[in-house]
Amino acid sequence: MAKTVAEIRAINEAGSYHADWASLSQMPVPKWFRQAKFGIFTHWGLYTVPEYSNEWYSRNMYIKGMPAYEHHIKTYGPQRDFGYKDLIPLFTAPKFDPNEWVALFKKAGAQYYFPVAEHHDGFQMYQSDLSHYNAAEMGPHRDIIGELRQAALDAGLHFCTSNHRAEHWWFMSHGKEFDSDIKEPLHKGDFYWPAMPEPNNQDLYSKPYPTTEYLDDWLMRVCELIDHYQPEMLYFDWWIQHEAFKPYLKEMTAYYYNRATEWGKNVGICYKYDALAWDDGIPDVERGGFEQQKPFYWQTDTAIANNSWCYTDDLDYKDTNEILISLLDAVAKNGNLLLNVGPRADGSIAETDRRILGEIGDWLSVNGEGIYGSTCWKLFGEGPTNIKEGMFQDLSGLHYGSQDIRYTANHGNVYAYILNPEGKTAVTLTAFRAFDDADQPAFHAPIKDVVQLGSAPVDWHIDAAGLQVTINATDANRPLGLKIIVE
Structure with missing residues (x-):
């Protein structure tokens, strides 16, 4: 030394x-x-x-x-x-x-x-x-x-x-x-x-x-x-x-x-x-990220609350879904999420922090196979909502919907995460739309099956609009993961 x-x-x-x-x-x-x-x-x-x-x-x-x-x-x-x-x-x-x-x-x-x-x-x-x-x-x-x-x-x-x-x-x-x-x-x-x-x-x-x-x-x-x-x-x-x-x-x-x-x-x-x-x-x-995938590896750091990195008596806590969306957006764009928690002065961790961490863990125990060890896919995602590039953009209050998808690749499969299912029972993944000589889709290969993570195989078919998938509703409109199994 x-x-x-x-x-x-x-x-x-x-x-x-x-x-x-x-x-x-x-x-x-x-x-x-x-x-x-x-x-x-x-x-x-x-x-x-x-x-x-x-x-x-x-x-x-x-x-x-x-x-x-x-x-x-x-x-x-x-x-x-x-x-x-x-x-x-x-x-x-x-x-x-x-x-x-x-x-x-x-x-x-x-x-x-x-x-x-x-x-x-x-x-x-x-x-x-x-x-x-x-x-x-x-x-x-x-x-x-x-x-x-x-x-x-x-x-x-x-x-x-x-x-x-x-x-x-x-x-x-x-x-x-x-x-x-x-x-x-x-x-x-x-x-x-x-x-x-x-x-x-x-x-x-x-x-x-x-x-x-x-x-x-x-x-x-x-x-x-x-x-x-x-x-x-x-x-x-x-x-x-x-x-x-x-x-x-x-x-x-x-x-x-x-x-x-x-x-x-x-x-x-x-x-x-x-x-x-x-x-x-x-x-x-x-507290931000990038609009597109990056060829370099990166990290975003953000806090469990919007107004402080340490514990205070007036924390403005984020919703669990907001944190999960930050994780999915980063991973889909070749990055990591580092989430800050502020313990109390006496060394304890507040109940709200514990609840949010528990909910993140519950979600990852079901959906983590498309996260841990994954790589970004050819597209980071699709849909109308996307963070602006730069710091402090996760404070902008974006509202994601069922059309907002983030993709990853792992274990030979493609994983699609619907950021906010909005209680719907069907979604469309436009990246997988039927091949057309005038408009080639992002993906054009045989699909063996589609599985909803934490559930079971679901009904699906491909048409001119995209991969049409029937989904099962989830609690609290948590981001929903689909595994697209390739032949």
Whole structure:
């Protein structure tokens, strides 16, 4: 294990992967990731203690005019007397049971698990030699990431983790604008350090630049995670696309890939906003996706609620069907779904989250054969409704109907998922319409049978409009799966 930045660079110089994009592009997307399709994300940390607003509480409680600013004063007192750091003793997590969490996620059908190791607030959820502000030394006095890793591996899930520290360069800075507990001088090792002025966070060249001291610390923290927990996948939130991070991203990626080679594992990095070179990791689209199939593999991450990634007392939960449609749309377009759940501050998982996860698992136990291990078909789907390309598009409130179909291929079969059966007893798949010299269908080969997943073979025939299939009604208009068995 590397103990210094110099040692990280020396390992990379001697390893198979070097800190340049051409070398790093040789790591393929892990096969297990392409087959898994569905994972669980958890945002849990100090920001959950107030159970208010969202996971940006540590920033917003220091901005006058923000609801979190007023809430903090009303609940805890002025920020000069009770700052964000004073939430640490309240974060004791008496109900945290890693095995219970992971059992719930596995029952939901997840194949991999991504707990957040460090969020923008800078509190590490793992044992660290680089800062005393971590969950093993403070708060719950437990190595949260270590316990979750062991629980995931024991349950047969792939263990992954994420780091969101890049934004900590500026995340706490507004506390310097009034009389709060965030005061200069701040030094490396201080919880709030460095709290620099907040830039235009989409400006790739914004100043003040992160310093070498800060970037070295960022690199060491990520490499410590890599060495101690051996994740099969890393995830990074935005702002690492800033120009200052580029050489450090290359060093970190090379170190990760070299260490994985020693472990005998294929690993990958999920990233946003073109932070990595195009073929050096896995593009991630937050709360969104693509309009068409893509030749590259990708992931969308979204949350079980529309208004926060952590648990709050006013979550706007998504409907289970909406989440299942997001999964089907991603898989049909050559991607995965990473679904976030926010545990409560005490370590328990709320009943609504449990219900939704249970419903997802029930659906996947019936319909998963066209999901897990599948590939995209020649068409991603058909119908009038389709998400617009880009981030945050799953907040647009699309209404899918029985004409909206998503296709996958697996086991030599084609799978068609009707996104919202609308209580109907028959559907038409236009991609399979009868061959016409003037209008060739997407599929033109003998079909042996059509089976409704979880049911039985159903009546079908092909005419000029398409494959006409009789279906059995399902509860709650869940997406309905059909297996088209080819001769």
